[in-house]
Amino acid sequence: MEKIKVENHTFTGFSWFAGWLFTIGFLKLTFWKGALALIVWPYYIGQYINALTQN
Numbered sequence: 001m002e003k004i005k006v007e008n009h010t011f012t013g014f015s016w017f018a019g020w021l022f023t024i025g026f027l028k029l030t031f032w033k034g035a036l037a038l039i040v041w042p043y044y045i046g047q048y049i050n051a052l053t054q055n
Helices: 010-029 031-053
Strands: none
Touching: 010 031
C-alpha cells in the first residue's frame, strides 16, 4: 500500500481572504468595486511577487 500525504493550505487561503477584506475596508470600496477587486487584486499581487522573484 502506498501512503498518501495530505497537505492543508488553509493558512494561504485565509491570508488571501483577510488581505482582500482589509483592502476593501481600507479603501472604503462599494460592493461592486469590492467584487471587482476580488478579480483584479490577485493579478497585481502576482505581478509584484513575480517582479521580486525575477532579480
